[in-house]
Amino acid sequence: MTALAFKVDSAPDVFRDDFARHAASLPGAHLAWLATRRKSAFAAFAKTGTPTRRVEAWKYTDLANALEGELPPAPRHDGPVPEHGVFGEEGARVLLVNGFVHSVHDGYGLEIVDLSRIDAATPDWVSGHLGLMAAGEDQLLGAVSLALMRSGVGIRVRGTHRLHLDFVNLARASMSHARVLIVVERGASLRLLESHLGDSDAAFANLGIELVLEQGAQVEHIRVQSEAAETLHVSSLAASMGRDARYRALYCAVGGKLSRLDAVVRLAETGSEAQLHNVAILKSGIADITTVVDHVAAHTTSRQLFKSVVGGRGRSVSQGRVVVRPGAVKSDSHQLFKALLLSPRAEADAKPELEIFADDVACGHGTAIGDLDPDALFYLRARGIPEAEAKSLLIHAFLADAIEGFGDDALRQALIERLDAALASLGQAEP
C-alpha cells in the first residue's frame, strides 16, 4: 500500500501520543458525532503522520523537523492580555488566548459558541458543520486540529457584520489545537478581521478554520499573522461556497519561525467566486501559503495573487493547485505568484498547478521571482529620492495590487502600518 511508504518512521509522533493519552478527556468527548469526527480525522492524519518533506504538499516546509521535543497542551489564560487586534475598535470581537476564548464583545446579535465548553446543548448549526471540512488527508494539520481540539469558537452570522477574531499566543513551549467555525447564512455579509499576535516562545499554534458560505453570502476576510520570531503556526482553512457566494481574502504573514496557511476553497455551487490574495514579508524562517481551489460547479471564478518580500535568510513558499472538475464548464481561474528577493540568501519557492477536467474554461497562471528593478531604482534616485526611500517606495509598489480594494481606508491604513513595521525590520537585516 502506498500510504505505508509515507509513514513516519522517526521519533514518536507528538500528536499521536497526545491523542492516545487524552482523546477521552477532550471537550465534547461524550458527544458521539464529535467523537466519530475526531476519530476519522485522526485516522486521516495517521496515514501520513506529521509531514516531512517527503509529503508532496509539504515538500518545501519540513514541519516534522521544526516540531522538536515535548510540547504539552497550551494552558487557558484568564489574566490580562497585553496587546491584541490590529484593526481598530468597531465591530464584534472575540479574543482568543492560546486558542481559548478569553472574552467576547458582541452586542451585534451574532451567535457565538465557545468550543472548549462544547456539550449536548450545542446548537445544531455547530454539530451540522463542525469538523466536516479542514479535517481530511488533504489538510493534515487541519485533521490534527480537530482530533486534538481543546478550544476555539463557533459563530453564526445573519445580516451584515464586522467581526474581529483576535488571537494572542502567550504560551511557552507548548501547542494549541483550536478550531474556528463560521457559518454565514444565506444572503448574509461578513467582514472578518483575523489577527494573530503574541510573544510566545517556541510554541506551536495549530488552527483549523471552517467557513461555510451559504447561497449569496459574502465574506471579506483580512488576516494578519504576526507572531513572535520563534513561534510555529499552521492554519488549515476550508471554505465551501454556495450559489453566487463570494469570498475575498487577504492573508498577510509577517511573523514567526514557520508559518503555513493551508487553504482549500471549494466553489461548490454555480456562480460562486473566490479571490485569494497573500502577502508574506519575512527575513528569517518560512512563510508558506498552500492553496487548493476546487472548481466543482459551472460558472465559478477564482483569482489568486500571492506576493512575497523576502530578505535575510527568509524563505517564502507559494503553492497553488487549481482543480476544474468535469461539471465546471465556463470556469474562470487565474493565479499569479510573485516574489521580491532583497538579499542573496533569500529564497522563494513557487509552484502553481492546474488540473483541468472540463472543456470551455479559462485558466491561467504565472510566477515571477526577482530582485528590485535596477532601472526603476536609478530612476527614482535620479529624481532626488535617497536609496532607502526609493527601495521602500518600490516595495510598496510591488505590494500595492495585492492590498488594493480590501477593507476601508482605516482598515487598510492599520494593515499598512503592520506591513511597514515588518518591512522596516527587513531593512535592518540587510548587510
Next chain:
Amino acid sequence: MTALLEIDDLHVAVDGKEILKGITLSVPAGEVHAVMGPNGSGKSTLSYTLAGRDGYEVTRGRILYQGEDLTALTPDARAAKGMFLALQYPVEIPGVATLTFLKTALNAQRRARGEKELDAMRVLKLVREKALKLKIAEEMLKRPLNAGFSGGEKKRMEILQMALFEPKLAILDETDSGLDIDALKLVADGVNALRSPERAMLVITHYQRLLSYTVPDRVHVLAGGRIVKSGGADLALELEKSGYEQVVEAA
C-alpha cells in the same frame, strides 16, 4: 569664472570596458549645448555618468559641477544639487501614483537642500500649474507613474518633472526620439521655458530636429567615446545634411 559644468578628460568604463575615452567639455550657465553622435558613440554613457548611475566607473578625469567634483556623489545628492536627467526610456512604475512620486521626489530634494517640505496641497497646485502648460491631463497624474503611458506621454512627464524641479543643469538624453511633431514642440517649449542666465542644458540627441526649436549655443559631435568636433548651431544642420560618417572622418 568656471563654467556650471566642466568635464575634464573624462574616461568611463562599464563592466571593465572603456566607453568614454577622454571627454573635455565646458557648459557655462545660460547656455544650451547639444551633444550629437551616432549610435554607440557613448551618448547615453555620458548622461548616465553625469547622473551618477552605479556601474559607470570614472577611471580618469573629473566632472566639476558648480566647481565641485561630482564623482563621489550619489544620484539623489546630484539631483538635490540641481541636476536633472530626462531619460531616453522613462521607467514604468506600476503601484506608485504619479502625484505621490512627484511629491516624494520634490520634497526629498528640498529636504536635502535644507528647505521646508511642501504639503500635498501646495505640491498639487504646483504640479497642476506646470501640467497645464504642457497639456498634461489631470487624469494622467492620477495614474501610476508612466504605467501604460505612450512614448509621447512619458517624455512629457519627463519635461513636467524638469519644470517642477527647476534644475540648474538639465540633461536631456534623446528626449526627442520617437516623438511626433506636436510632442516635439511641447518638449522644445518646455526646454525653452527653462532657459535662463543661471541655467544650462545639455541636449543629447541623434537628430537635428529638436535643435530647430531649441537652438543650441554650441554643438559637439561625439564619436567613439571622444568629442571629435565642436561648433555653433550650424554644425547640427551640417550633420543632418552630410551624415555623421563624413563629419567624423573629416575630424
